[in-house]
Amino acid sequence: MGNRIPEEVVEQIRTSSDIVEVIGEYVQLRKQGRNYFGLCPFHGENSPSFSVSSDKQIFHCFGCGEGGNVFSFLMKMEGLAFTEAVQKLGERNGIAVAEYTSGQGQQEDISDDTVIMQQAHELLKKYYHHLLVNTEEGNEALSYLLNRGITKEMIEKFEIGYASPAWDAATKILQKRGLSLSSMEQAGLLIRSEKDGSH
Incomplete structure (x- = not known):
């Protein structure tokens, strides 16, 4: 796999990945109002301060400050590089991430x-x-x-x-x-x- 992926492919994978479902495979979440809450996997805590928004497709911990989207969660949780997180979610959603070269497509790449x-x-x-x-x-x-x-x-x-x-x-x-x-x-x-x- 190349180390550059066109933005449109990254966006397709992001929009096809429900962050609540993905994080729910690692963290037990409970719905409170419009968001979901659970114990933060990035620091020890007894009171749930880890919030996941289904509407905005982002997560944020009010305890330790960690936050981001579905890619950054996997990067932090599994120690993956950005392209590895994209590939993992692509495979999860049946979206193939082929080898991209600088000569393929004119879309701006995300570093x-x-x-x-x-x-x-x-x-x-x-x-x-x-x-x-x-x-x-x-x-x-x-x-x-x-x-x-x-x-x-x-x-x-x-x-x-x-x-x-x-x-x-x-x-x-x-x-x-x-x-x-x-x-x-x-x-x-x-x-x-x-x-x-x-x-």
């Missing part, structure tokens, strides 16, 4: 770096949304939005968030996931301080 960037964006989006709706720190901002006519349904639908005033909050979250700060800076997620070079 592992791109997937990591997407995961980082998703992680921070979930983190900021969690701060807004589930913490005392975000209460003032939440009240402000509600008073301005922004409904809770809209906040959930668009995953509106609240960025902590702590200058290093995002840095700590990304470091906890073992992500390269220089790469996150290039992605526009972090800004280096001109004063001391910190993020």
Whole structure:
């Protein structure tokens, strides 16, 4: 198998894979409201904080911060590379992943770096949304939005968030996931301080 797969093939495999069914093979899930919850497989816990969304086809743990889509779950769970996770899910859904060469197709290929960037964006989006709706720190901002006519349904639908005033909050979250700060800076997620070079 080649190490590059056209985006349209990756998307076909992703949309044909129900993340609830896939994760359900590894984690016992129970439906609560619109989402499914279970014990996080990535860290020890006694109270379920691992959430899986059937609507959005993503997972997120409010305990350790892990999150992503069906590919990133398999990558983390089984220690697979991105292309290996795509191949595994392709075989599961009867979609053949042939050897792709640079001369076949003009679609832009997805690299592992791109997937990591997407995961980082998703992680921070979930983190900021969690701060807004589930913490005392975000209460003032939440009240402000509600008073301005922004409904809770809209906040959930668009995953509106609240960025902590702590200058290093995002840095700590990304470091906890073992992500390269220089790469996150290039992605526009972090800004280096001109004063001391910190993020």
